[in-house]
Amino acid sequence: MEWQRYDYRISTEPSRLQRELIHELLRQHYWSKDVSSALVDKAIAGSLCFGLYRDDAQLGFARVVTDKATFAYLAEVWLDPELEEPALGEWLIATVLSHPDLQGLQRVLLSDPQVHELYRRHGFNAPAHPEHWLEIFNPELCREAPHILH
Template identity: 40%
Template structure:
């Protein structure tokens, strides 16, 4: 399966290949980044390790990792465009990211998801075992300036 996907699709961390307008278009309509401004997407891409999933030169998926490359990583904004779902691309994409050589020292991975728990559980993600030790600060006005 992996070889078949790799013949038709490929993954790159080259930010110059990213289709920022497509990424923004998807994210601004997502439940986790609703109404995110283009400038914020551009800044997030600039300051993250980004992964693009491509068919030929067309980008069909995206993910980014916020990390120090040593102790922790936050997997963010993972998506595959609708017409490309159901082909195993999501599994291959997440596996590729988690096996990325520069991230092998990372001890603690985090992510947020509303509806893909099954996908991430197969890669060792679990519900927080000590939620009382994890805190969050939410700025609900961040995208309104």
């Protein structure tokens, strides 16, 4: 699928993803600084991915892990730090959440320690029953599995 706004385009076409750039930018974040390119490729292959582009340059990325029926996890979102258009981040999140495969889900999760206000504007809130949630979290495995970091 593809969406266009002015000179920008969001696409879910996997062949358009610039995997070396995605790997490089993910390594700039504390939660995936040691991630291998092979693991990034494997995560992309098992996910619904969105690339944000101007012409052929990739400027953003979002990755969703989902069963397309009941659950989705927004695992990674980044924008080129050089971008001076904050509305592009809003558009990327809105586009992800409007994708037909993500409609009617019982639960959409994400974890981000920094930009809660951005996500709250798109309907995300703290879990209604945090006492129901448990996790297995192994920081050492995070070097090999970026999707379990958040």
